[in-house]
Amino acid sequence: MAGRRIRIAIIGVGNCASAVIQGLYYYSTNPEKEGLWHPVVGGYRVSDIEIAAAVDIDARKVGKDVSEAVFSEPNTFEKYFAIPKTGVVVERGLLEDELNPYLASTVKPLKRDRGSIVEYLRENRVDIAVNMISSGLDKSSLAYAEAAREAGASFVNTTPTSIATSPVETEKFGERGLIVVGDDLMSQLGGTALHRGLVAFLKSRGVKPVKSYQLDVGGGLETLNTMYEDLRDFKKQVKTSSIVEEVEEGWEVVSGTTDYVDFLGNNRTTYLQFSAKGFMGGDFTINVSLRSNDGVNAGNIILDVVRAMAKAREDGLSGNVREISNYGFKKTLERKRIAEATIIFESKYCR
Numbered sequence: 001m002a003g004r005r006i007r008i009a010i011i012g013v014g015n016c017a018s019a020v021i022q023g024l025y026y027y028s029t030n031p032e033k034e035g036l037w038h039p040v041v042g043g044y045r046v047s048d049i050e051i052a053a054a055v056d057i058d059a060r061k062v063g064k065d066v067s068e069a070v071f072s073e074p075n076t077f078e079k080y081f082a083i084p085k086t087g088v089v090v091e092r093g094l095l096e097d098e099l100n101p102y103l104a105s106t107v108k109p110l111k112r113d114r115g116s117i118v119e120y121l122r123e124n125r126v127d128i129a130v131n132m133i134s135s136g137l138d139k140s141s142l143a144y145a146e147a148a149r150e151a152g153a154s155f156v157n158t159t160p161t162s163i164a165t166s167p168v169e170t171e172k173f174g175e176r177g178l179i180v181v182g183d184d185l186m187s188q189l190g191g192t193a194l195h196r197g198l199v200a201f202l203k204s205r206g207v208k209p210v211k212s213y214q215l216d217v218g219g220g221l222e223t224l225n226t227m228y229e230d231l232r233d234f235k236k237q238v239k240t241s242s243i244v245e246e247v248e249e250g251w252e253v254v255s256g257t258t259d260y261v262d263f264l265g266n267n268r269t270t271y272l273q274f275s276a277k278g279f280m281g282g283d284f285t286i287n288v289s290l291r292s293n294d295g296v297n298a299g300n301i302i303l304d305v306v307r308a309m310a311k312a313r314e315d316g317l318s319g320n321v322r323e324i325s326n327y328g329f330k331k332t333l334e335r336k337r338i339a340e341a342t343i344i345f346e347s348k349y350c351r
């Protein structure tokens, strides 16, 4: 039923959320401006999305209107667009994990219990909860998924915690007729997408990639958080297996966030190197560097995914809707090449 409003809850008012919220207001008032990948998804325009609720645990954000919280420390995503007062005040979130030392050094948590989050989401008639909390907080992300289900909301998981890729979790959403998509957002043009795209291009030219690596340097709270060794290894695994979806056997790939540089803010520099073999085994070496911004890279994908979910729900789909997960996320249940995943998504939702 296009024309209906899509009421979303922002779970984690960080840099991604700042991009999504600024983009939401910017393209709602300037729909013809450049940069919006898909103006209409599932029959919905960006102006059909509205912020119904928001939670965070950081004392610097809790209690502020969302329009102010997105520009509060430690967020570094630039102010592209002044947002009008939304009337949605950031409420305390839940926290069921211990913060690693990197997060604990910057965030002084304010929290509440799971039951009251369910009430909060329900009272605010949330259709879709968008989980954008710091990665590595697995118990908290799972608790938000449970709270969303109980409140009758579908769920987007931008974090690497296994939720949309967990058969148990997906089934629970499916039983309630709700949708879950994820896991771990794939940036529109981040290191993973570029890496995968270049592999596909080499193959389309009959050249065989044999080795490649990707090193990232970024700023922002999430990169600082990723300096925690266990999380860094885990994210490296997720990125590497996403890239591996593009190739056949016999290729070595390494990918991962490597370092935190405070003054980069929400920007990131990615270095890619490819070795490939061509005619008579001749060598090709390609070096590429990409300067990008994490928030900019998240905006289009999240706004697309939310609108596609609203349409999928109207069409009676539930559980993990794979064509949405394959389009927008790195860790998925199904192996799909990036170009194919995009074509399928666009053919279903963007006509």
Ligand SMILES: NC(=O)c1ccc[n+]([C@@H]2O[C@H](COP(=O)([O-])OP(=O)(O)OC[C@H]3O[C@@H](n4cnc5c(N)ncnc54)[C@H](O)[C@@H]3O)[C@@H](O)[C@H]2O)c1
Pocket (backbone or CB within 6 Å): 011, 012, 013, 014, 015, 016, 017, 055, 056, 057, 058, 075, 093, 094, 095, 096, 107, 131, 132, 133, 134, 135, 136, 137, 140, 158, 159, 160, 184, 185, 186, 187, 220, 221, 222, 293, 294, 295, 297, 298
């Ligand atoms: N392009 C991208 O930005 C991108 C790409 C892939 C994945 N992701 C994932 O998206 C998520 C958000 O990224 P970001 O750059 O906005 O991070 P961020 O660090 O800027 O923001 C995270 C926010 O979540 C809040 N938070 C932490 N624990 C919370 C809890 N238990 N409840 C409520 N709020 C909590 C933090 O206070 C902060 O405001 C991360 O998990 C990241 O891995 C982002």
